[in-house]
Amino acid sequence: xxxxxxxxxxxxxxxxxxxxxxxxxxxxxxxxxxxxxxxxxxxxxxxxxxxxxxxxxxxxxxxxxxxxxxxxxxxxxxxxxxxxxxxxxxxxxxxxxxxxxxxxxxxxxxxxxxxxxxxxxxxxxxxxxxxxxxxxxxxx
Amino acid sequence: xxxxxxxxxxxxxxxxxxxxxxxxxxxxxxxxxxxxxxxxxxxxxxxxxxxxxxxxxxxxxxxxx
Numbered sequence: 001x002x003x004x005x006x007x008x009x010x011x012x013x014x015x016x017x018x019x020x021x022x023x024x025x026x027x028x029x030x031x032x033x034x035x036x037x038x039x040x041x042x043x044x045x046x047x048x049x050x051x052x053x054x055x056x057x058x059x060x061x062x063x064x065x066x067x068x069x070x071x072x073x074x075x076x077x078x079x080x081x082x083x084x085x086x087x088x089x090x091x092x093x094x095x096x097x098x099x100x101x102x103x104x105x106x107x108x109x110x111x112x113x114x115x116x117x118x119x120x121x122x123x124x125x126x127x128x129x130x131x132x133x134x135x136x137x138x139x140x
Numbered sequence: 141x142x143x144x145x146x147x148x149x150x151x152x153x154x155x156x157x158x159x160x161x162x163x164x165x166x167x168x169x170x171x172x173x174x175x176x177x178x179x180x181x182x183x184x185x186x187x188x189x190x191x192x193x194x195x196x197x198x199x200x201x202x203x204x205x
Contacts, residue, residue, distance in 0.1 A: 011164045077165035078181050079172055139172040 011077060018072035025065035032058040083135035091128040098123055142201045146174040148192050162191055 036054040044050040073084060099120045105111045149159050149170075156174070160167045163184065172178035180188065180200070189196045 010161050011166060012161075015166065077169050078184060079169040079178050080166060082178075136168060139168050139177055 014075055015072075018068070018075050021068045022065075022072050025061065025068045028061050029058070029065045032061045079139060083132060083139070086135050087128050087131035090131040091124050094127045095120060095124045141179045141203060142176065143173060144199050145170070145188065148194075148199065149174075163187055 032054070036051075036058040039054055040046055040051045073081060076084065102115045102120060106113070106115055145159070149156070154162075156170045157167045160170045163170065164187075165184065169178065173180055185196050185200055188199055192199060
């Protein structure tokens with residue numbers, strides 16, 4: 001039997017590499033998002049061409065970010081996608097239910113400010129992270 | 141589903157991480173299998189059977205049996 005160190009490509013190595021890739025693309029996406037949002041106001045004063053380029057870069061990086069996540073999920077072992085799917089389902093449910101209620105709050109005049117999508121995105125991110133942590137704790 | 145993974149691993153003096161490496165899964169998966177919180181897929185059951193040179197039935201038993 002081969003020793004552990006001689007095994008060709010260890011699962012946790014691949015998993016860690018994919019994790020690093022997702023992290024890098026996440027950071028890149030946030031940076032390009034900030035560039036598209038604030039660069040337009042601060043750096044090029046709403047000039048059309050740089051604004052379009054900024055948005056296209058953001059979309060392209062976002063596309064590669066999604067591909068990195070898909071690659072990570074495809075390389076997971078059989079328990080991890082179950083945890084991921086549970087977290088994704090919880091996030092979708094929380095996003096839809098809370099998003100619609102949040103929007104309704106303004107319509108029925110319970111809040112005076114305009115509901116913002118970033119608030120919902122933040123809630124969904126926190127829900128996803130908490131669900132994944134709880135999922136891993138459940139099988140620890 | 142019950143299984144003898146923990147016993148078989150202990151007989152070979154392997155850690156959960158070493159068994160995980162040999163089965164190409166995460167250590168959490170090995171732990172979840174050993175504690176009966178998670179049932180393996182058929183390919184993973186075959187892989188475990190090959191690794192321990194046993195039949196699947198020698199490693200995994202249905203709770204109803």
